[in-house]
Amino acid sequence: MSRLGPLFDDLRRDKRCAVIPYLVAGDPSEALTVPLMHSLVHAGADVIEIGVPFSDPMSEGPTIQKGHERALAGGTSLRSTLALVKQFRATDSKTPLILMGYANPLERQGYAVVADACADAGIDGLITVDLPPEEVDAMNTELQRHHIDNIFLISPTTSDVRVATITAQASGFIYYVALKGVTGAGHLDTEAVERHLQTIRQHTDLPIAVGFGIKDADTAATVSRCADAVVVGSALVDLVAGDFARHQSDATAISSAHSLISNIRTGVNLATSN
């Protein structure tokens, strides 16, 4: 049973915005992934989004592409990602975990097998970038068997009609892609984001997370005034990889990540308590 519904119910009641850090499983090493996840929770992460390494991550900008390449060089796959999730779950059964990835690694194993393995490992939701509503039925059927949420993307180019179609099939939350582009790109137009979120809310009561383009505590704070969750991806991946490469120390990389997410947590709390 997904932990996302109860979490967002609590957050709504308390008028808080969730902070969702993103990391790529196995980047820069599998040994670092689980301690990093625990540290992010300690820093105030409400949900962790785990990128499943793929050879052709078409929606990622250069920063996260390199994360995928590092993880693949270390041999991380969907299977080993789920093994890492199980390790994390040994001491944290509460934090919702979602996988973000591409269709082919799922399709290769078969959606039924993947859904079983995700349920067994303790995954709460899946975001599959290249499975739009038109192509998702086969996977959704399997996820629903285990009450795992299927989280859809909505973008600035999604028409009103499509928003209705997507929200009708979505569960957990909606992931709003804040800009036209790849992860880590460009400048965020927060007024446009706010307008789009209002449109989406006319179609659904599901919580809306905003990602792509949230770089620091300031942008996170601004977006948190209209969103139910903010996703921080490239900024975190870049920081962890850079620190690890410079110091070759898991502890240093983890501590930098902790600081970034703590700052964002504080910024978001201040913005939403006003």
Added chain:
Amino acid sequence: MTIEINPELYAQVPDAHGRFGPYGGKFVAETLMFALAELEDLYNELKDDPDFLREFDLDLAHYVGRPSPLYEASRWSDMIGGGRIYLKREDLNHTGAHKVNNTIGQALLAKHMGKPRVIAETGAGQHGVATATVAARLGLECHVFMGEEDVRRQALNVYRMKLLGAEVVPVTSGSRTLKDAMNEALRDWVTNVDNTFYIIGTVAGPHPYPMLVRDFQSVIGREARAQSLAMTGKLPDALVACVGGGSNAIGLFHPFLEDNGVAMYGVEAGGKGVETGEHAAPLSAGIPGILHGNRTYLMQDEDGQIMHTHSVSAGLDYPGVGPEHAWLKDIGRVNYVAATDTEALTAFHRVTRVEGIMPALETAHALAYAEKLAAKMTPDQHIIVNLSGRGDKDILTVAEIDGIDLGAL
């Protein structure tokens, strides 16, 4: 092999979802869905529009130089001593390959949409050159994504594109070849989707690309069919074409699909041999999966990661293949086979020396298989091979492989 197929079957693909049986579809990020819908709507409106078709046909006649000849390779056929081989001379098109048929068509669509900027991916550079060419003619800004490895081995085409005013963007991610160029083009499209038309060079990618590229390239098969009847009084016994993404093969095959007596052979890049694993032959040795917006046969490992491919020819060095080919393989209408690097190089030299026609290394794979096939046939039978492109761009590669120092000649 003759198979009984209901002719109507071929008119039913792709279906409204862009599927060829289980293959094809629209597996892309949400941001691109509106652009695909916009393209599909426009194409459905224009594809039977007499004005649009007249414009396309006029460009093919006066700018590309169509119809391309069907040429009987007499001396080569005599040497083989079996079936007669006819070459469909797409190498004589403007820019030297079949690719321009499609870029003319898609550029017309871009013009109708009022998009000022076009992008393309390219492997061997032929599609990049064909895109840069139509962009120059229409005054469109043009960016071509090309794997760093291909930029090196196709330097002449890189310079051609630059001369034509295109910006060539070397791609340094992944395997630095065609598949990574396509990833990068898709990333650019997501970012600049408002003002940019993505001219995909093959019958792959998300719907409606496999359909519209097939339709634009089918001029090859329509001409070949009429030319065969005019020259020999009958349809060919077999068709042979190389298959990377598969646009020249679909272009030749499609107008013949309902002719049950016409056997068809798609020749993939066997690299160092399909049994070695170092090849680019997903239909011969791959497994269905999802890449670049469609479900098709892919070269992938057990974790679903796309594998590095190997081929002497940059244009065939791709781990996937158009979804219609995947379907034609499954229903048994087309036979998919492979030719190795060595076989292709042998055919490159043979046809150059015997017929005075220097084929592209991609095309040489088809010629290598055609020679084997002709040897098993009788002189009253004939084969049409799609001579999809000329080999000028490959001269440096061939010299390198043959150990020739051009400076010392």
